[in-house]
Amino acid sequence: xxxxxxxxxxxxxxxxxxxxxxxxxxxxxxxxxxxxxxxxxxxxxxxxxxxxxxxxxxxxxxxxxxxxxxxxxxxxxxxxxxxxxxxxxxxxxxxxxxxxxxxxxxxxxxxxxxxxxxxxxxxxxxxxxxxxxxxxxxxxxxxxxxxxxxxxxxxxxxxxxxxxxxxxxxxxxxxxxxxxxxxxxxxxxxxxxxxxxxxxxxxxxxxxxxxxxxxxxxxxxxxxxxxxxxxxxxxxxxxxxxxxxxxxxxxxxxxxxxxxxxxxxxxxxxxxxxxxxxxxxxxxxxxxxxx
Amino acid sequence: xxxxxxxxxxxxxxxxxxxxxxxxxxxxxxxxxxxxxxxxxxxxxxxxxxxxxxxxxxxxxxxxxxxxxxxxxxxxxxxxxxxxxxxxxxxxxxxxxxxxxxxxxxxxxxxxxxxxxxxxxxxxxxxxxx
Numbered sequence: 001x002x003x004x005x006x007x008x009x010x011x012x013x014x015x016x017x018x019x020x021x022x023x024x025x026x027x028x029x030x031x032x033x034x035x036x037x038x039x040x041x042x043x044x045x046x047x048x049x050x051x052x053x054x055x056x057x058x059x060x061x062x063x064x065x066x067x068x069x070x071x072x073x074x075x076x077x078x079x080x081x082x083x084x085x086x087x088x089x090x091x092x093x094x095x096x097x098x099x100x101x102x103x104x105x106x107x108x109x110x111x112x113x114x115x116x117x118x119x120x121x122x123x124x125x126x127x128x129x130x131x132x133x134x135x136x137x138x139x140x141x142x143x144x145x146x147x148x149x150x151x152x153x154x155x156x157x158x159x160x161x162x163x164x165x166x167x168x169x170x171x172x173x174x175x176x177x178x179x180x181x182x183x184x185x186x187x188x189x190x191x192x193x194x195x196x197x198x199x200x201x202x203x204x205x206x207x208x209x210x211x212x213x214x215x216x217x218x219x220x221x222x223x224x225x226x227x228x229x230x231x232x233x234x235x236x237x238x239x240x241x242x243x244x245x246x247x248x249x250x251x252x253x254x255x256x257x258x259x260x261x262x263x264x265x266x267x268x269x270x271x272x273x274x275x276x277x278x279x280x281x282x283x284x285x286x287x288x289x290x291x
Numbered sequence: 292x293x294x295x296x297x298x299x300x301x302x303x304x305x306x307x308x309x310x311x312x313x314x315x316x317x318x319x320x321x322x323x324x325x326x327x328x329x330x331x332x333x334x335x336x337x338x339x340x341x342x343x344x345x346x347x348x349x350x351x352x353x354x355x356x357x358x359x360x361x362x363x364x365x366x367x368x369x370x371x372x373x374x375x376x377x378x379x380x381x382x383x384x385x386x387x388x389x390x391x392x393x394x395x396x397x398x399x400x401x402x403x404x405x406x407x408x409x410x411x412x413x414x415x416x417x418x419x420x421x
Contacts (some may be wrong), residue, residue: 035348066375073346074380077353080387084325084348102349 001174003137005033007105009096012038012065015111017072019141022154023109024079028180033082035103036072037096038065040089062087093129100134109139112278128274131258131288137174139253140277140284154283156183159251161190161242162218163272167257171287172218175255179226186249187215187222187231190238208233238272246282253283294420297321297338299329299355300373301347305405309342309373312409318416326350330358333365340420345374345381353384360396369419372399373407 003026010016020034045058065087073083084103088095096108110130127140160175162168175182189211196204215231222229232249234241246254256273277284296318298309306322313320321336323329327350333341341359345352352374359365372381385396401415 070346070375074376077345077351077376077380077384078387080384080391082351082354083346084351085346086348099348 001106001170002030002177003106003174004030005035005103005105006031006107006109007035007037007096007099007103009037009039009092009108009110011111012068013111015109015141016068017075019109019111020072023139025153025155025181026178027079027081029178031081033084034076035099035105036069036083036085037099038069038085038087039092039095040065040087042089042091045089058089062089092126093133096130097133100136105136107137107139108134109141111141125274125278127277127286128271131274131277131286135288135290137171138277138286138288140286142281142283153183154253155181157186157250157252158182158255158285159186159188159242159246159249159253160255161188161238161245162215163238163257163259164189164214165257165259166290167259167287169257170290171255171257171285172221174287175227176222176225182227185222185227185229186245186251187218187229188234188242188245189215189232190234190236190241192238193236196235208235239275242272242276243280243282246280251282253285254280255285255287257287258289293317293319294339295319295321295336296340296342296416296420297323297329297332297336298342299323299326299332299347299352300342300344301325302344305344305373308409309412312412313416315409316413316416326352326355329355333359333368338368340416341368341370342373342416343370345372345376353381353388356399357385357388357396361394369400371401371403371415371419373403373405373412375405377404378402 006023008020040061044061045054047053069085073085076083086099130138155178160171191207191211195207198204211233212231215233219229219231232245234245242254254276256276258273259271273286277286296313298306298320300306301324310320310322321332321338323332325347343352343356352372356370359368359370389395400419403412403415
């Protein structure tokens with residue numbers, strides 16, 4: 001699946017032009033259309049006792065967003081790209097879904113969730129909500145470190161943690177389209193510790209060898225389309241191991257397939273992909289479950 | 292019969308402003324909310340003039356302008372660009388697309404940067420279609 005059109009959802013707090021700029025390497029693949037979306041939360045302009053609906057505030061917020069988008073759009077137009085923009089007073093997730101329906105983007109880019117922990121527990125984070133409701137990849141953008149440095153080349157050293165699920169397969173087919181964009185791809189799989197519990201070390205080594213072989217075969221598939229790839233087998237808690245590998249190989253982003261879990265289970269335990277996307281410092285490209 | 296002028300803009304306030312100016316000056320306004328609807332309206336209603344925004348959802352004015360100027364039937368419809376995007380950026384975008392897609396698209400007849408006073412808009416319209 002090619003990424004020709006991306007939807008860039010921003011509140012201007014942590015997702016600005018530098019983030020967008022770091023994604024422009026996707027132009028070497030197929031990207032030629034960016035759609036901006038700014039959702040103004042209803043409570044910022046809603047009815048207040050004594051003042052009613054804050055129309056002037058709405059105009060101010062919309063024009064502030066418009067000024068930013070015009071500035072960004074000028075840069076993109078000058079590159080020969082197509083640009084569209086939506087500025088709406090609405091709720092974030094419903095508005096994103098509405099724009100997806102109209103624009104049919106191939107990728108959503110969004111900043112990390114700003115809901116507080118308690119809010120997330122009862123209403124889920126925006127990212128969790130989104131991954132459950134869309135069928136296209138979602139890039140959860142982060143700044144690497146507190147100095148808010150944007151990785152200039154987001155696709156220079158991505159770490160793809162495969163669980164061999166259907167959503168991981170979806171990730172594989174999309175990544176293969178990015179041969180001109182990806183620098184070096186690090187492929188990893190985390191073996192569950194319980195799979196290594198065996199009285200015979202030979203059997204344990206076999207698990208590692210099988211997984212390694214599987215990863216090597218996948219690397220060969222990537223090499224065949226011009227993507228340099230390296231396999232890594234880790235053992236333990238997937239969430240911790242993926243972050244460990246990202247640090248060890250200085251990943252510029254983490255790529256994950258989202259697993260399907262029941263809503264109740266996920267609310268209390270989370271999913272690996274969503275937890276990493278919500279909590280880690282790394283930008284995360286999530287591939288949702290394929291229906 | 293009044294001349295038909297199509298306004299293509301996603302901003303309701305801008306549409307309302309331009310429609311009022313048109314009505315007060317005996318033109319018949321037509322309205323479209325984005326580039327795709329704009330093209331449909333142009334093909335259906337054959338307006339005498341198009342007033343076109345650039346940054347819009349569902350198809351920008353840059354692509355619509357390009358489509359109009361490369362279409363044998365539609366290329367003679369005059370276009371006033373009415374936008375917040377700087378002329379320099381508009382021209383650079385067309386140049387980049389010229390290089391990528393081939394061909395050379397003529398500059399817009401009139402390029403107005405928002406906002407403008409009603410008189411300036413009327414003068415621009417009158418200059419193109421009387």
